[in-house]
Amino acid sequence: MEGGGKVYLVGAGPGDPGLLTLRGREILQRADVILYDALANPVLLDFAPAGAVKIHVGKRAGQHLMPQSEIQAILGRYAREGKTVVRLKGGDPVLFGRGAEEAEFLADQEIPFEIVPGVPSAFAVPIYSGIPVTHRELASSVTIVTGHSRPGPDGGDPIDWAGLARSICKRGTLVVLMGLKSLPAIVARLLQEGAPADTPAATVVSGTYAHQRRVIGTLESLPQLVAEAELQPPALTIFGHVVQSWGRLDWFQSKPLFGRRIVVTRPKDQAASLAAPLRELGAEVIELPVIAIHPLPDAEPLRAAMEHIAQYRWVLFTSPNGVRHFLRTFLDRWGDIRRLQGPRLAAIGPGTAAELVAYHLPCDLQPETTYQQEGLLEALTRESDASGSILIPRAREARTVLPDGLRELGWTVDVVAVYETVGTPPEEIEGAIQAIQRNGADWVTLTSSSTAERFVQLLQSNKGLMQVLGGVRYASIGPITTKTAEGFGLPIAVEAKSSTIEGLVEALVKES
Incomplete structure (x- = not known):
């Protein structure tokens, strides 16, 4: 066949997205076009690249949005255009799924195809x-x-x-x-x-x-x-x-969060730290990354600060993202983490401290319990006299409690933006939105003020989603996020006692 296209008949598994095969995920991640059935979990669509064409072809219990002949014609048309086409089918594609018929059509048309088995619902x-x-x-x-x-x-x-x-x-x-x-x-x-x-x-x-x-x-x-x-x-x-x-082997429905559908709004590359423990406890997790973290295009202010890194007594990190983007720029400039000598390093909480440790750096100070700017300010006041300079690499938009408080104590403070938080385009989270609109949700988790703000913006732009989530409950990671969320009209039903992912999971289990 001319054009170089290919069709993949991919089994989506029975519903739990964790049961999608590795091969299935790999194919979805490079798909140009996806034709998906009603029984395929729509969250799987978010594995596809931005800009992929997604076509719902229905097929559920007597309700067919599109006749089989039209589905096959679409598969052939896109393949002849040189596209990577995925036919995403619930369960296994050839177990009562008409996958064999579609494969025969492709063979007759001399269109290259591959069948990717799925975990059968049976x-x-x-x-x-x-x-x-x-x-x-x-x-x-x-x-x-x-x-x-x-x-x-x-x-x-x-x-x-x-x-x-x-x-x-x-x-x-x-x-x-x-x-x-x-x-x-x-x-x-x-x-x-x-x-x-x-x-x-x-x-x-x-x-x-x-x-x-x-x-x-x-x-x-x-x-x-x-x-x-x-x-x-x-x-x-x-x-x-x-x-x-069934009684003795009831491993799934006996989990503490079984029956709970929980929306995780963290950035895509950070969602797993919350989604994984929730899934382990039996929840159905819908990853709806309403924000994305981007490095700033102009890193010159940060590079200038790094040229004189030894003059700082402390470098204070207020998020794992701050650690990550600071050290990536540092390594791009110097190529050796050992050049980070002179200042002591402080983290706002355990997650940020863990990010430092991941780079083989010590965390010299973190608050004992209050994992927010006020807690870090208090911890540093107890730890060190107010003399010298402090560097705070952080988001472009952030609260000023920490730098303002340090300056009032007599510190010289340099605040340098190392990343920015932007809203995720709706088309990149289309699958998650469809999953929520189809079955609703019990909880929406908010792990920062920025996720709360962007989530509200998404609701305001999607009235259907707002209606479906009319009775949802909101869970906050801590008091600052709670204050922001409630300021936008989101009633917080539960707040983590400690402003950590672990604390948020514990709060959800207790409340459920």
Whole structure:
């Protein structure tokens, strides 16, 4: 094919973004065009480069935004233009996902393609519900069927329900995908074919997400229980003795933050420090980096200060970003961290101190408890007499409590901006916004005054998002952030006792 384009049929996994394969993520990170289904978690779209074309093609339980023929035509058109095209499909692309049909179309058109398998929902969703599909003592086989198959060549049902009933009798496991509406008919057929009425059974909806729900019963009782619970697709049903394991193996829904959908607003390259522990505790985390940290284009003032670094008694860092951008510029200039001799180094809190340690530098001073400018000012007052010069590398826009207080005590203070905080363009966080609009959120975390300000600006520019988050609760990392957020009209429901990521996580666990 001329043009050099290629199509990748990528399995998005069952929902939890942590179950996307490494290969899938790699392909998304260089995609020019993404066609994604309703069952693919939209947060995965934010792995794509800025400017990538993202096309929602729907396909969920009888609701198709676009016919299959049109989807295939779009794949072919962009590939012929030389684009890297990703067809992002929930679960695995060829397990009842029509991925094989799309691959056949591409092969017929002589368009290069690759199939990237995904974690199948048929295996992941049951075990997220505490149900293994096989077990040495309970089941030695597993069968996966679709809940709405097309008629066979003779016009009849192509699924061998009699064989499936016999398999259940022999302690096999049956997993039915996409069969919520047809569940009563499926159960009636299995009972008719001789499957025991007391066979353990379970239906799980929204599997691997924070809003996952499950109903446990028997083959005979399950349809009524599901109807009473008013479950909605996407759903998966398991029949077999393995279902009885759910209580002992309930590792996911027993986590302290299970059922909580939490928005993390930190910059993209810093979100993991908060997102990872929240996910470990069972929360569904939506990373919505409303701010980005950029170095200043004019580094001359900082370089000038570095030329005379030995004249300073102290260098005070008020954020990990300040450490990072200061030392990157320093290493670009001098190439050797050992040239940073003379001044003692102070950090506003444990996170900033850890950033110094990451560069193999000591932290000579940090506040004991109050991790904000007031605390650092107090700590330095106790530690050192007010004589000499101090350098404070920090953000372009920041509070002036620390430099003003030091000057009042008699210090000579040089404040040098080393980075700036800017708002993230909405198109770069489109996937996260879609995820919130689809299912809402329980908490929004705010870790700085700048995240609070930019989050409010995002809400003001997106009325739909504002409406969805009307009842959300806000969690603040500390009093300064709280004051800023409440000044913008965001009511803070919980504030960390210590102004650290760890303190914020602890506060969320306690409140939840």
